Amino acid sequence: MSEKSPCLSPVKKSFLGFNKSLWGPLELVEKLCPEAAEISASVRDLPGLKTPLGRARAWLRLALMQKRLADYLRLLITRKDLLSDFYEDSALMLEEEGAVIVGLLVGLNVIDANLCVKGEDLDSQVGVIDFSMYLKNDIDDYRSEERNSQIASILDQKNYVEELNRQLNSTVHGLQSRVDSLEKSNSKLIEELAIAKNNIIKLQEENQQLRSENNLILLKAQQHLEVAQGDVSLERDAYKQSRQGLDEMYNEARRQLKEECQLRQDVENELVAQVSMKQEMELAMKLLEKDIHEKQDTLIGLRHQLDEVKAINVEMYQKMQSSDEEMKKKNNVISRLEEKTNQITATMKQLEQRLQEAERHRTSAEDGSRRFKLDFAKKADSLQRQIEHREKQLQQLETDLKIEREWRQTLQNDLHRERETVSQLSTEALQINGLKKEFHRLQDENLQLKTVCEDQEQALEELGSKLSESKLKIEDIKEANKALQGGQVWLKDKEATHCKLCEKEFSISRRKHHCRNCGEIFCNSCSDNELPLPASPKPVRVCDTCHALLLQRCSSNAT
Incomplete structure (x- = not known):
């Protein structure tokens, strides 16, 4: 009702007198x-x-x-x-x-x-x-039906405008809730990125430690090979001087070879375990990448939804320009929300840049691990070549041992020296055991990290369930608001345990339903009716009593 309404403004021969004012x-x-x-x-x-x-x-x-x-x-x-x-x-x-x-x-x-x-x-x-x-006009009674249809069309347009207002209010509330959820998800993503960066730094430190340990092992192996080569040269000089006690030396050399082979196998097993650890680390990195890609997909979906909402708001703004001046305030609210969405998109772009930087760090770490694998393979090949050369030398020694069995006394002194080298090898075996313990400790830390990841996934699932519950509560609140706009009291679900008409108790099979006219709670059999109400032009659920009353009103108005 505005100052332009025909029921108050003076119109010719219909509303006000000629000399009267509003x-x-x-x-x-x-x-x-x-x-x-x-x-x-x-x-x-x-x-x-x-x-x-x-x-x-x-x-x-x-x-x-x-x-x-x-x-x-x-x-x-x-x-x-x-x-x-x-x-x-x-x-x-x-x-x-x-x-x-x-x-x-x-x-x-x-x-x-x-x-x-x-x-x-x-x-x-x-x-x-x-x-x-x-x-109404007494002269044109024969055109009353056309006028009634035109009045009905005007009322329909009015109902349509009111429905558009309600939809705009619901879209505004939905956008505000989405903005809040996006801000929460952004904070969670920042925390997860910080955790991922910390994990990457820890993994890089562990890789550096493993590299240093491998370098130490290789240096020690090279030193042992040099000592062994010196011993072999001394043994050749001793073989030329004396050929006694070569049988005992031969047996002891065989045992030492077996021990060295066992040590080599242990070292190879440890190297295989380290390679498996690196593979597990790579799998963990891939899982992190998958999680990041999934979150990026969710962010892209939210952006599409925001774009759709923007398009809908623009269309509604164009349609409602001619309806009311009050829609300007709602359009201002929508523009503010658009600014917030733009800010959110800017933050999303920053997050994407951070993710790209993290991917670059990850690729650099992968390149370093590949280079380390190549270096390690080259060193392993060189060690195998040295072992083969050593085996050839041993074959030559066996031929010399058959000829030079007379020099045994002089070789006993050399046997004492080799026993000392055996003691040194035993100390190195103890060091290798210490490395094994450190490897088990790293495995325990990896299991702890997996448990932390599982806890985080459970937390995310709980958040999803809470979001679904909040959506259900929002729908209940919307229904309550619609009922309040109609001027009726909306009864809460907890306050009703029996149907108001049949007084049957509610259960899993007999659910609760609100009457959109009176706001009371009924069962499905007592509220299986639908009628349009003044608050909502579309047909909604109504109880049996309200259905009968509304039908009586409609019949009385028709008469």
């Missing part, structure tokens, strides 16, 4: 309701108003801001004796349709109006829509 009947409300005295006094005190039409417009805007416009007009319509001085006998305000229109204005009491009264040209004449063709 300010006259509105000024009578002060006598009928003392609360309206403040509005009329403030209108009289406004300095910029010069005409009765401007005062009437200012009075209507103040009544809208006070949320009492429908109440004031209802009091005015009941006094037809006073209105007869201002309206003609065939005017709409003196008939039953005027009361119906005032009843429709009750919905304006819910809206928070903030209209400007000062600084506007309220005295200027504004184009008025002529609704006289849709109103």
Whole structure:
């Protein structure tokens, strides 16, 4: 109901008399309701108003801001004796349709109006829509059906505009909830990225430690080979000088060879274990990459949703420009939300850059591990070649041993030296055992990391369940809001344990259902009806009693 409404503005031969103005009947409300005295006094005190039409417009805007416009007009319509001085006998305000229109204005009491009264040209004449063709006239009774259809179309358009307002409110709340969820997910992603960076740094440190240990092992092996070569040269000189005791030396050399072969196999087994550890590390990195890609996919999906919401908001903005001036505030809210979404997209881009940097670090680590594998393979090949050369030398020694068995006494001194080397090898075996213990410790740490990852996955699943519960609660709240807009009390689910009509107890098979008219809770059999309500033009669930009452009202209105 605005200042352009045909039921209050003077129209030719239908509403007001020729010498009457709109300010006259509105000024009578002060006598009928003392609360309206403040509005009329403030209108009289406004300095910029010069005409009765401007005062009437200012009075209507103040009544809208006070949320009492429908109440004031209802009091005015009941006094037809006073209105007869201002309206003609065939005017709409003196008939039953005027009361119906005032009843429709009750919905304006819910809206928070903030209209400007000062600084506007309220005295200027504004184009008025002529609704006289849709109103009753004694001359054109034969066209009443067409007029009723046109009035019904106007009411449908009004319901459509109200539905658009509700949808815009729901989209605004949905966007706010999405923005909150995006901010939470962004904080979680930042934390996960920090954890992943820490894990990568730890893995790099462990790789450096393993490299240093491998280098130490290779150096020690080279030193042992050099010592062995010196011993072999000394043995050759001793073999030329004395050929006694070669049989015992031969047996002891065989045993030493077996021990060295066993040591070599142990070293190879440890190397295989280290390679397996590296493979496990690579698998862990791949799993982290998969998680990152999945999160990126979710972020892309959220972006698409935000783009769709933006397109929907633009379309709704274009459609609602001609409907009401109040939609400008909602459009401002939508623009703020768009700024927030832009900020979120900027943060998402920063997160993507950080993810790319993490991937670069990971690729560099993979290149280092590949280089280490190649170096290790080359060193292993060189060791195998040296062992083969040593075996050839041993074959030559065996041929010499068959010839030189006479020099045994001089070789006993050399046997003592070789026993000392055996003791040194035993100390090295102890060091290798220590390395094995460190390897087991690393395995335990890896298991702990896996448990931490599983705990985080469980936490994510719990968050998903909480989100689903929150969505269900939001739907319940929306239904409650719709019921409150209809002016009814929405009964909570916890307060009802039995059906209100059949008084049967609710269970898993017998679920609870709200009546959208009265707000009470019924079972499915007692509320298996659907009718359109004033709050919602679409058919909604209604109980049996409300269904019967609404049908009676419709039949009475039709008659």
